[in-house]
Amino acid sequence: MKRIRFVLITLSMLLLAGCGLQNTPEFQPTLQDQISLYCLDHEGNLEMREESGRLQGYCVFTDGSECAEADFFNGVCKAGEIFGEASKRGEIGVLSADEAVEVEVNSGSVDADSGSDEIVLE
Incomplete structure (x- = not known):
């Protein structure tokens, strides 16, 4: 009888000890998290559109x-x-806030059938 009691108590203790162990994964930031944090770390504000x-x-x-x-x-x-x-989209260079740009277009064409928003200037 004492042996059965000892086994039951031991099993109960092992069961309770096992329930307390949980493997919670450590937070692993994704690349998107790192990109957003980079903006915030450099005094920018995030805006989603x-x-x-x-x-x-x-x-x-x-x-x-x-x-x-x-x-x-x-x-x-x-x-x-x-x-x-x-x-x-990487199609033209970057302008600084100090630069002024004036563009005059005399002629050009748009190919509506191509499915592209590309404009060809002549």
Whole structure:
């Protein structure tokens, strides 16, 4: 009888001890987390916008300039630079806030059948 009692008490203690152990995974930041934190660490504010049916994060700086948070993380842009839609896609260079640009287009064409938003200037 004493032996059965001892076995039951021992099993109960082992069962209770096993219930207290939980393997909680340590937080592993994703690349997206690191990109967002980079913006915040460099005095930017995150702003999420829906573009083409998906969310895009932007890093907005205190001077009002902004760029896609991944571009800021990768060094493509920085605070004080103005980014247009074409430069976000890497199609034109980056303009600083000090530069003025004037463009005059006399002729050009758009191929509506191509499915592209590309404009060909002549």
